[in-house]
Amino acid sequence: MNESFRLRRSILVQGVLSTLVCLAATVGSTSVAFIDEPAKHGFEREHSVAIVVGMGLVVFGGMTLLSLYMLRAYYVEHVAVVGTAVSVTTVFQKRDFDAAAVDKLTWKLQPVGGKIDFCVSNRRTKVELSGYSEEDRLRMIRLFRALIPEEKQVDWRLFCQKIALPLRDRCSLSPGGKLASPASAGEVVITRARYDRMAAVLLPASLVPAVAYWWTTGAPVSLVLPAFVGFLWLFLRYSIRREGESRPSLIAVPGGRTALFGVVAVFCAPISFAVLLLAGLSTDTARTVELLILAPALLLFIYGSYRMGKQRGRDAEIAATTALDRWNRNELAAQQLP
Numbered sequence: 001m002n003e004s005f006r007l008r009r010s011i012l013v014q015g016v017l018s019t020l021v022c023l024a025a026t027v028g029s030t031s032v033a034f035i036d037e038p039a040k041h042g043f044e045r046e047h048s049v050a051i052v053v054g055m056g057l058v059v060f061g062g063m064t065l066l067s068l069y070m071l072r073a074y075y076v077e078h079v080a081v082v083g084t085a086v087s088v089t090t091v092f093q094k095r096d097f098d099a100a101a102v103d104k105l106t107w108k109l110q111p112v113g114g115k116i117d118f119c120v121s122n123r124r125t126k127v128e129l130s131g132y133s134e135e136d137r138l139r140m141i142r143l144f145r146a147l148i149p150e151e152k153q154v155d156w157r158l159f160c161q162k163i164a165l166p167l168r169d170r171c172s173l174s175p176g177g178k179l180a181s182p183a184s185a186g187e188v189v190i191t192r193a194r195y196d197r198m199a200a201v202l203l204p205a206s207l208v209p210a211v212a213y214w215w216t217t218g219a220p221v222s223l224v225l226p227a228f229v230g231f232l233w234l235f236l237r238y239s240i241r242r243e244g245e246s247r248p249s250l251i252a253v254p255g256g257r258t259a260l261f262g263v264v265a266v267f268c269a270p271i272s273f274a275v276l277l278l279a280g281l282s283t284d285t286a287r288t289v290e291l292l293i294l295a296p297a298l299l300l301f302i303y304g305s306y307r308m309g310k311q312r313g314r315d316a317e318i319a320a321t322t323a324l325d326r327w328n329r330n331e332l333a334a335q336q337l338p
Contacts (some may be wrong), residue, residue, distance in 0.1 A: 005079045005140060007131040010238050015070035017234050022064040022291050025227040029056025060224070061230075062100040069079030079127055081098075081143060088125050095125040101145045107159030113137070114163040115142060129163075134241070137169050138164075142331075161323035167326075170241070192237050192243035199233040202267070209274035255307025 033053045040062045041271045073091050080087040084099040106117040113130025115139070129137045141164050144151070207226040214223060277285035 002083075003081045003139065003143060005132055006075050008136075008264075010132040011070060011074045011131055014235065014238055015067055015074060018231055019064060019067035019071065021068050021234070023228055025224050025231075026056060026060040026064055026228065029053070029060055032309050040179050056224070073131065077131065078236045079140065083148070084147065088118075088127055090126075093125070093310050095120075095123070096127070102148050102152060104152055105144060105148045105152060106154045107156050107163075109159060109162050114159060116140070117155040124321075134171055136165055138167050141167070152216045157321075157324050160327050165323060165327060168330075190240055192240050193236045195233055199229070202229050203233070206267070206271070209271050209278075212278055213274040218323070219269065228269075254311045255304040257304070259304025259308060262297045262299075262304055265293055265297030266301065269297065332338055 030053045069091065077082055079089075085096065086099060087096045088094070096161040097118070101120050102118055103121070104119040106119070107119055108115040111128060112128060113128070115129060116127040116129075127140070129140065132140070145156075152157075203226060206229045210223050210225050219224050272293060273286045273290040276285065276289055
């Protein structure tokens, strides 16, 4: 047995694009430090410029570092299996061990895409599956499922239900094919075109007030908003398979409507700030209105996300009772697919 797995190429594309966008956002948000007479451009308080520059460095500077980390990971991270010898290389560690020396293998649902956690002589080695292609994820799951004795594997039943079975169903499709069946009740088919249509609306909607604010005040910091929308669009678009994926409908899950309303309100907050400035209101008044929208919006999003997480956890526990039988019953046939 000789297997080698490397991160998918889209990680490189995402890393390059997000680095460029976040770097531009960092430069844009810190450029206010070079504005002559900041008070004439809406920065009336003594420390307003310092606050904006500091937030830009912390938020967008941090996102730039994460993007650079993604690029580094693409060239470094890989998993190799030769016989029973396993080698796991990440940005921060390189571990080599024999499958027979594994004390415990834990199948984890988080982060998104799943994670394999090996415990060898009280040392943990983690393999996050989200960075690999779906075909490689399934190969790794099958490989370690067969390589490590079953009595040493923990939480396989829930992992099988949430990660392995949906992954196997998707990989059974022909490359570039369509989903095998339409989404069931409470589910929708998510495609890249869906995010393209959203971006076609949200990008101009965020760009117009940002440019208007820049034109009025001379502060280009407002361009951070469309830059963030563009980054979010690219990230979501390339996280979806070309043929689309069937996922639970947000509004069909308890708390989904609340979370969705919170997200919309978060986007409306900076737009309202720019509109109020253009309407002639003072900067302090516009910021107060923005905060009155933003604060409850974030609370709604957090509450809605909490309810969705609880409901999905209950659904997973119910469905997991039959997951193992479905995996074992169809695994041989799935492995024989061309």
